[in-house]
Amino acid sequence: MTTIRRWLDDRIPIEPGALRALTNEPVPHHLKRWWFALGGTPAYLFVVQIVTGVLLALYYQPHPSTAWESVRYITEDANFGWYLRSVHKWAATLMIAAVVLHQIRVYFTGAYRKPREVNWMVGMSLLLCTLMLGFTGYSLVFEQLSYWGATVSANIADTIPVIGGFLKKILLAGEAYNERTLARFFVLHAAVLPGFLVALIAVHIALVRIQGVTELKFRDEPATGDRKFPFIPDHLYTELIIGLVLMVVLSALATLAPATMGPLADPLTTPEEIKPEWFFYVTFRWLKLMGGTAAVLSMGLIVFLMFAWPFIDAWWRRRTRLREASVWIGVAATLLLIGMTIREAVAPH
Numbered sequence: 001m002t003t004i005r006r007w008l009d010d011r012i013p014i015e016p017g018a019l020r021a022l023t024n025e026p027v028p029h030h031l032k033r034w035w036f037a038l039g040g041t042p043a044y045l046f047v048v049q050i051v052t053g054v055l056l057a058l059y060y061q062p063h064p065s066t067a068w069e070s071v072r073y074i075t076e077d078a079n080f081g082w083y084l085r086s087v088h089k090w091a092a093t094l095m096i097a098a099v100v101l102h103q104i105r106v107y108f109t110g111a112y113r114k115p116r117e118v119n120w121m122v123g124m125s126l127l128l129c130t131l132m133l134g135f136t137g138y139s140l141v142f143e144q145l146s147y148w149g150a151t152v153s154a155n156i157a158d159t160i161p162v163i164g165g166f167l168k169k170i171l172l173a174g175e176a177y178n179e180r181t182l183a184r185f186f187v188l189h190a191a192v193l194p195g196f197l198v199a200l201i202a203v204h205i206a207l208v209r210i211q212g213v214t215e216l217k218f219r220d221e222p223a224t225g226d227r228k229f230p231f232i233p234d235h236l237y238t239e240l241i242i243g244l245v246l247m248v249v250l251s252a253l254a255t256l257a258p259a260t261m262g263p264l265a266d267p268l269t270t271p272e273e274i275k276p277e278w279f280f281y282v283t284f285r286w287l288k289l290m291g292g293t294a295a296v297l298s299m300g301l302i303v304f305l306m307f308a309w310p311f312i313d314a315w316w317r318r319r320t321r322l323r324e325a326s327v328w329i330g331v332a333a334t335l336l337l338i339g340m341t342i343r344e345a346v347a348p349h
C-alpha cells in the first residue's frame with residue numbers, strides 16, 4: 001500500500017489536507033431539509049440519463065427507415081432494453097420536474113439575489129438545455145407524435161421574425177423534415193446538449209462553492225454555536241439517500257408504467273391529435289391562446305425577463321416599499337404554470 005502511495009505521491013503530489021478542505025466545506029444547517037438539497041437531484045438524474053442513454057445509443061439507429069424499428073427492438077427484444085428505455089424516459093420526466101422544483105425553491109428563498117445573479121442565469125440556461133434535451137429525445141423515436149411534434153415545432157420556429165427561417169433550417173437540416181433530420185436531433189440529444197449541460201453544471205457548482213449557499217435560519221435550528229455541518233459525510237449521506245430513493249422510484253415507475261411504442265411516423269397522415277410531452281403543455285396552451293408569431297415573441301420576452309429577474313427584482317426593491325412583491329409574482333406564476341398544464345392535460349386535442 002505504502003509503495004503504491006509513494007508511487008502516486010511522486011507523480012500526483014496532492015496534499016490530502018488540501019483535497020479535504022476543497023471537497024469538505026461546512027454547509028449551513030438548513031441543507032438537512034431535503035427540499036434544500038433539490039439541486040443534487042437533477043445532477044443525479046443526469047448521471048442516470050448518461051448511463052442509460054449510452055446503452056440505448058448502442059442499438060438506436062438515427063435514420064427514418066431504421067429509427068422506429070431500432071426502438072422497437074430495444075423495447076421488445078434486447079435484454080433489459082425495456083428497462084433501460086423506461087428508466088431513461090422516467091428519469092427525463094423526473095429531471096425536468098426536479099429542475100423546476102429546485103428553481104421554485106431558489107426563487108422563493110430569494111437565493112438569486114446579490115451576489116448570485118450570474119448563477120441564476122447559469123441556472124436558466126440549465127433549464128433551457130434540459131427542456132431541449134426532452135424535446136430532442138422525444139423526437140428520436142420516429143412515432144407519429146414525435147414526427148409531427150418536431151414538424152410543428154419547426155414551423156413555430158419559422159414564425160420568428162428575421163431568424164425564424166434559419167432556425168427551422170438548422171433544426172430540420174433542410175427546408176422540411178428529411179432523411180438527415182433524425183441524425184441532427186440525435187447529435188443534439190446525445191452530444192451537443194449533454195456537453196453544454198456538463199459545462200453549465202460545472203460552472204453552476206463552482207459558483208455555489210465560491211459563493212456558498214444562501215444562509216437561512218429556521219426556528220428549530222440551534223440559535224447559537226456552530227450552525228454548520230460537514231459536507232462529508234453528513235451532506236453526502238443526504239444526497240446518497242435521495243439517490244437511493246430515486247433509484248427505487250425510477251425502477252418502480254419503469255416496471256409499473258414502462259415505455260411503449262406508438263404508431264410509426266407517417267408524413268402523409270396528420271394525426272387527429274398532436275400533443276407534446278407534459279413539460280411543453282404550458283407553451284402549447286400559450287400558442288393556442290395567442291397564436292403564431294405573438295405567442296413565440298411573448299414567450300421569448302418571458303424567457304428574457306426570467307433571465308433578467310435578479311436585476312428587475314433588485315431595481316424594484318430599491319425603488320418601492322413593496323419589497324416582497326416577488327413572492328406574489330412567484331405565487332401567481334406558479335399557479336398559472338400549474339393551471340395551464342392541467343388545462344392542457346385535460347383538453348381534447
Ligand code: HEM
Binds near residue numbers: 122214
Ligand atoms: C440541471 C440543472 C441544475 C442542477 C444540477 C443544479 C444544481 C445545484 C446545486 C447542487 C446547488 C446547491 C444547493 C442545492 O442543492 O439547492 C444549486 C444551487 C443553486 N441553483 Fe441550481 N441546479 C440546476 C438548475 C438551476 C436552475 C434552473 C436555477 C434557476 C434558474 C438554479 C439556480 C441556482 C441558484 C441561484 C443556486 C444557489 C442557491 C443558494 O444559494 O441557496 N439552478 N444548484
